[in-house]
Every structure is written in structure tokens, then in C-alpha cells.
Amino acid sequence: MARKSLVSVVADDLLDQIIRGSLAIDAGLPSEAEIGDTHEVSRMTVREAMKTLQAMGVVRVVSGTGSFVNPVARWTSLDAVLRVAAMGTSDLDVAVQLVEVRRMFETGAAALAASRCTEQDLQSLATQLDLMSDAHLRGDVDSFVRADLAFHDVILHASGNVILGVLFEPLTRVMAERRAETSSVIEIQTHAIVQHQGVLDALRAGDPESSRKAMDSHMDQTLADLRHYVLHSRAN
CATH class of the missing domain: 1.10.10.10 (Winged helix-like DNA-binding domain superfamily/Winged helix DNA-binding domain)
Structure with a gap:
């Protein structure tokens, strides 16, 4: 070797x-x-x-x-820091910081997508939301996670900003690894479905500010759920 x-x-x-x-x-x-x-x-x-x-x-x-x-x-290596975030072990603050970074990217992406997304994009979002709801009812965590990530991916690409997509890609990998833990909590799934519906409704209205606020609300709920259902239980 x-x-x-x-x-x-x-x-x-x-x-x-x-x-x-x-x-x-x-x-x-x-x-x-x-x-x-x-x-x-x-x-x-x-x-x-x-x-x-x-x-x-x-x-x-x-x-x-x-x-x-x-x-x-x-640490100065993004990959190393993201590996910590993916493991979610020694530094609980990193998990919270991951949501904070997501908020910066995703609220902006939603605002851009509001005026740029097509009918096909909106239909894709509705399809992924339906898949989330179906997976929730069936207790299929893996399918729920795939649909959740796909929903956000549609918004990211609908923003029309290729640089945003490149910057967000490393976070997407970490989100996929962490989602299996967070999405296994039924209450988190229920909250996520409601929040995703709010984002979709705002995007359908074509209002950038409402879309930004809807995504911000989703990040608030995500952070609250992370602290209550995941980090709190680890700390105990």
C-alpha cells in the first residue's frame, strides 16, 4: 500500500x-x-x-x-466538523449549530424559490409531502427520511442558485445521516409534516417573505424537537 x-x-x-x-x-x-x-x-x-x-x-x-x-x-476542516455533526456524540452544541447553519441556507432558498419555482416544482413538493405522510402512517422511517430530504432538495434547486446548491451539499450528507435518529420519533414526524405543509402553502402563494417565514418556523420547530426529544434524552 x-x-x-x-x-x-x-x-x-x-x-x-x-x-x-x-x-x-x-x-x-x-x-x-x-x-x-x-x-x-x-x-x-x-x-x-x-x-x-x-x-x-x-x-x-x-x-x-x-x-x-x-x-x-x-477545527478548520469542514469535513471533520461535519463528521462530528453526523456522529452527534461528544459535542452536543454541534448538532444545534447544524440547524443554525441550515436556517441560514434554507430560509434564503425558500425566499428565492417562491418567485422562481415552476408548477412542476410545486407538484414535486406535494408528492414528497404525500410520501412523508404515507411513510408516517406506515411507520417507515427510511422512506420518511428520503421524502423529507427530497422535499428540501426540490426547494434548493427551485431557488435557481447553483452556488447555493454546491455550498449546501455537504450539509445534505450530514442531514441524511442524522435524520434516521430524529425521524424515528413519531412526534417529530408529525411536526415535520405540518411545517412542510406550511412551506408548500407559502411557495404556492408565490410570496418570498411568507416562504422565508414558513421555513424559519420549520427550523424553529426542528431545533425545539432536537433539544427536547434527542439532546435532552442523551443528556439524561
């Missing part, structure tokens, strides 16, 4: 341990020798893996002392 691949394997494994909480924030990492023995790689490979994590802001190296895990707020 090429050295570059080995470096990636070691760096990814260490990052996974940090995200899972096996290596806590501000905790010291094992020595180069220990990491090398664990992964059966040379110290040079370990050193390069540590440089990768340093460049991502995940770890800091203190001369003469060792390497330590940085708080998530100091």
Missing part, C-alpha cells in the same frame, strides 16, 4: 477515535511509537498522519510534550 494511503488510514482512525470520544478534548494522543505499533506502520507514516490532523486543526503539537486534541471550535 502506498504511503499516502497509509497516512490517510492512520489519520482517519485517529479522527474517528476523537469523534467517538475515545480521545477526549485536550487529551494527549498516544506516542508515535504506540500509534505505529497499533497500526503496524513506521514512525514516518505516523508523523505525516499527525501533520494531516494538525493541518485540519484537530490536534496541536506542543514541543517537548506531545500532541493534544483541540476543541471542535478550533
Whole structure:
């Protein structure tokens, strides 16, 4: 295996341990020798893996002392931060921040889509909402999640802003991974259906401000549900 691949394997494994909480924030990492023995790689490979994590802001190296895990707020890699958000383990604030970022993107997308979406877009939104309702009644979480994500994807593309789509794509991947947990709660599904109907009604009216407010209301409900049904239960 090429050295570059080995470096990636070691760096990814260490990052996974940090995200899972096996290596806590501000905790010291094992020595180069220990990491090398664990992964059966040379110290040079370990050193390069540590440089990768340093460049991502995940770890800091203190001369003469060792390497330590940085708080998530100091990470500079979007992929690494989104992996924390997807895991939803060590830093509950990241889950809340994900909704905050979604609010910035999605309220703007809804406002743009109000004046740009076609009849076909509106029909697609209605279809996805029907699929959500049907999946809710059948207790099919996977189908509910797919329809939920597809509903938001239609709005994103209906906004007509290709840059918005590119910027939002990494968040879409994380949302897909997190939705299985949140959408398994029946009350969250019920709230989501009501909020999505409100967004669709506003878009049908073609009113950008009403559409923005409807999506903002949806994000408020999402955040409230996240705190009440998911984060509160984890904290206990």
C-alpha cells in the first residue's frame, strides 16, 4: 500500500477515535511509537498522519510534550466538523449549530424559490409531502427520511442558485445521516409534516417573505424537537 494511503488510514482512525470520544478534548494522543505499533506502520507514516490532523486543526503539537486534541471550535476542516455533526456524540452544541447553519441556507432558498419555482416544482413538493405522510402512517422511517430530504432538495434547486446548491451539499450528507435518529420519533414526524405543509402553502402563494417565514418556523420547530426529544434524552 502506498504511503499516502497509509497516512490517510492512520489519520482517519485517529479522527474517528476523537469523534467517538475515545480521545477526549485536550487529551494527549498516544506516542508515535504506540500509534505505529497499533497500526503496524513506521514512525514516518505516523508523523505525516499527525501533520494531516494538525493541518485540519484537530490536534496541536506542543514541543517537548506531545500532541493534544483541540476543541471542535478550533477545527478548520469542514469535513471533520461535519463528521462530528453526523456522529452527534461528544459535542452536543454541534448538532444545534447544524440547524443554525441550515436556517441560514434554507430560509434564503425558500425566499428565492417562491418567485422562481415552476408548477412542476410545486407538484414535486406535494408528492414528497404525500410520501412523508404515507411513510408516517406506515411507520417507515427510511422512506420518511428520503421524502423529507427530497422535499428540501426540490426547494434548493427551485431557488435557481447553483452556488447555493454546491455550498449546501455537504450539509445534505450530514442531514441524511442524522435524520434516521430524529425521524424515528413519531412526534417529530408529525411536526415535520405540518411545517412542510406550511412551506408548500407559502411557495404556492408565490410570496418570498411568507416562504422565508414558513421555513424559519420549520427550523424553529426542528431545533425545539432536537433539544427536547434527542439532546435532552442523551443528556439524561
